[in-house]
Amino acid sequence: MSVHLIVVEHRRDWPAHFPPAMVVTVQDYLATPEYQKLRDVRVLNLCRGYRYLSLGYYCSLLAEARRHRVIPAMRAITDLSAKAIYSLGAEDLDAQVHRSLSRRIAREAGRSEFEMDIYFGRCADEALQDLAEEIFELFPCPLLRVQFEHDSKWRISAIRPLALGAIPAEQQGLFVASFEAYVSRRWRSPRVRESARYDIAILHNPAEKLPPTSARGLQRFIRAGKKLDLSVDLIERKDYGRLAEYDALFIRETTAIDHHTYRFAKRAQAEGMAVLDDPDSIVKCTNKVYLHELLSANRVPVPRTRVLQKGQLEGLALDAVTYPAVVKIPDGSFSRGVHKAENREQLEQYARELLRESDLILLQEFVYTEFDWRIGVLNRQPIYACQYFMSKHHWQIVKHGADGQVTEGNARTVAVEDAPPQVVKTALAAANLIGDGFYGVDIKQSGERVVVIEVNDNPNVDPGVEDAVLGDRLYELILEDLARRLDERRAR
Incomplete structure (x- = not known):
């Protein structure tokens, strides 16, 4: 069974009115052999500070050396050690900081400074809760004090770890509630088995309209994990600070570069976790311009495509385009940002709209097919073959209505060996250029012609x-691959 330790410098640092917990002093944690030998340990390092070579610093450092899961991890301690370091991460929050603080302090004219305490991602002001969660995601430290200042706009001026003894009396109730909410989600959740081989986190978004895996599918992964002696937990964006508690990350939320899914992948990779999708694959697959260049350079067949920049549309020769033509933004997903132009007028209209969002767009020939093939590839091997049919009265698999409604076409799955060999061969050639992860290669087949649409x-x-x-074997194959990656890392 997992052991959960709260590490403090003095036992009195954890007052009697705080929730009952296994509290140990940092001196005992560092020096007692029994703690060194423990496995499957989760450590909350609540020392009074984390400065270089302090007891708090050594607590997290040696926790990681012992393979205990610890918050704050050394990466967070390093990030918070100097303004020159943490300001780089804080820049990503500039827009949200200014927007949130402008609303919060709009009626306090002339105010140029503000301070906020964050306890496990929670703050006292509900109006700033989203901002508090974002800051905790970037700097996962149990207690933080964030200072803001305003010159031309609001920005973060300082982020520092906060000691337990510095929590204001009026906010101790908030700390206790935040602590209990934080630990209960993970610590009190039922375990698959006491001796599960690995803990695997599946990142998902319950509110996503078109998730890669539905709620029913996620339950299939959990069930498959039980069979394979793997503990599978569902996590969300708010759980970024707890990512290091797991051995592997499987992303089941639509990915993008400027998005928390990419930050999760980067963090998981930095922590030495097995991760699908890995950050390199996200970068390569989410941009259709990159994919076009990569596939073309390696002679993988693709539709005739031209990359357009701003200013090139006017000079495009009329005879250079065969209609209908497809106009795409590079980072669209689930048929978003993809338009079919029936004539020059529509082409110019769609192109100008998309060029407002991206400096490059794609102009591609329209290849009509009744359905698209998708070949699922895992670790350079095909594992499923699906036919996705076009949505009714539409030219795409997914139809996005003006009212926000989404309509999808039917689907049919066949055994990989029953799919056309050329389709499977082409899919493998495309996927192998990306890496050894988990990919879905979309292919159009028209007669003898086979072209890759995207990966x-x-x-x-x-x-x-x-x-x-x-059936259930598909879910097992994916989890088995994550476990294989972990076994190989352990062996190394």
Whole structure:
């Protein structure tokens, strides 16, 4: 069973009116052999400070050396050690900081400074809660004091770890509630087995309209984990600070570069975790311009495509385009940012709209097919073959209505060996250029012609569709691959 330790410098640092917990002093944690030998330990380092070579610093340092999961991790301590370091990460929050603080302090004219305490991602002001969570994601430290200042706009001026004894009396109730909410989500959740081989986190977004895996599919992964002696937990964006508690990360949320999914992947990779999708695959797959260049350079067949920059549209020769033509933004997903132009007028209209969002867009020939093939590839091997049919009365698989409604076409899955060999061969050639992760290669087949439309870094896995042939075995294959990666790392 997992052991959970709260490490403090003096036992009185954890007052009697705080929740009951296993509290140890940092001196005991560092020096007592029994703690050194423990495995599957989660440590909350609540020492009074984390300066270089202090007891708090050594607590996290040696916790990581012992392979105990600890917050704050050394990465967070390093990030918070100097303004020159943490200001780089804080820059990502500039827009949200100014927006949130401008609303919060709008009626306090002339105010140029503000301070906020954050306890496990929670703050006292609900109006600033989203901002508090974002700061905790970037700097996962149990207690933080954040200072803001205003010159031309609001920005973060300082972020520092906060000691337990510095919590204002009126906020101790908030600290206790935040602590209990933080630990209960993970510590009190039922374990698959007391001796599960690995802990695997699946990142998902319950509010996403078109997730790569539905709620039913996620439960299939959890069930498969039990069979394989793997503990599978569902996590969300707010759990970024707890990512290091796990051995592996499987992303089941639509990915993007300027997005928390990419930050999760980067953090997981930095922590030495096995991760699908890895950050390199996200970068390569989410940009269609990159994919076009990569596939073309390696002679993988693609539709005739031209990359357009701003200013090139006017000089495009009329005879250079065959209609209908497809106009795409490089980082669209689930058929978003993709338009079919029936004539020059529509082409110019769509192109100008997309060029407002991106300096490069793609102009591609329209290849009509009744359905698109998608070949699922895991670790350079095909594992499923699906036919995704076009949405009714539409030219795409997914139709996005003006009212926000989404309509999808039907799907049919066949055994990989029953799919056309050229389709499978082409899919493998495309996926192998990206890496050894989990990919979905979309292919159009028209007669003898086979062309790759795109490579997805987090392809769909859903009951009744992708698993129609393999059933539960599909979920097991993916989890087994994550476990294989962990076994190999352990062996190294």
